[in-house]
Amino acid sequence: LFRSGTPDANTFQSAGGATLGAATDKHVNLITAAVTAQTTDSIRTLRITGAFNVTQTSGTTLTLTEGGLLKIGNTAATISGGTLDATTKEFVIRVEQNTLTVSSLIAGSAGLTKSGAGTLLISGHNTGLSGGVIVNAGVLTANGTTPATGAPTTNPFGSSSNSITLNNGRPACVGLNSCTSRYSSAASGASGCVTHAITSASPAKPCRSRPWAT
Secondary structure, three states: OEEOOEEOOOEEEEOOEOOOOOOOOOEEEEOOOOEEEEOOEEEEEEEEOOOOOEEEOOOOEEEEEEEEEEEOOOOOEEEEOOEEEOOOOOEEEEEOOOEEEEOOEEEEOOOEEEEOOOEEEEOOOOOOEOOOEEEOOOEEEEOOOOOOOOOOOOOOOOOOOOOEEEOOOOOOEEOHHHEEEEEEOOOOOOEEEEEOOEEEOOOOEEOOOOOOEO
C-alpha cells in the first residue's frame, strides 16, 4: 500500500459505510468504519486498520486480484457474507494482532497462507479453495457446524486433497487419524471426518481434543 512513506497511486482510502466505495482495481485501506452491505467488486488488496467489520451482501463476491488481506491493530474484526476470491493468486491473509474472523466463503486455486502473530478463524464451506493451506505464523482455527440430521456441510479447509503445512517451527499435530475436520451429530448419530495431510519440519506432538483446529 505504501512505498517509502508515500501512498501508492493505486491506493484507495475507504471510510466504510454501505460499501468500500470507489475501490475497483485499488489497494483498499479501510480506515474509519465498518462496511455493512458490500456488493460484488474487484479490488487488488484489502487492509483493515481497526475493529471495522466487513459484511458482504448474500451472493456477492469480493475479488482480491493480488491475493492480499491484512488486518492490523490490536482489535478484532470480522468478514462475513458472500465470497472472498483470490482467483489464481496465492491467498495470503496476515493478522498482525488479535483475531480476524472470516465466515465468508474463501476461494482461490493457489492455496491459503496464514501469516502474522494474530489468529485467523475461518468457518465457511470452502469448496472453492484448492492448492493447500500453509500456516507460517500465529494461529489458524477452523470452526465447522453440524446440522440437526446427517453429515455436516461445512469444511473450512476445503477438499481432502488440500494439505496443511505448518512452518516456522510450529509442530505438526498427530493423532485422531490425522483428522483435521472432525464432526459429530448427537441428533442423527452421524460422525466422521475429512482427513488432510499435515506436514511440518518440527517434531510432531499429540493433538488436543479440540476439533477443527490446527
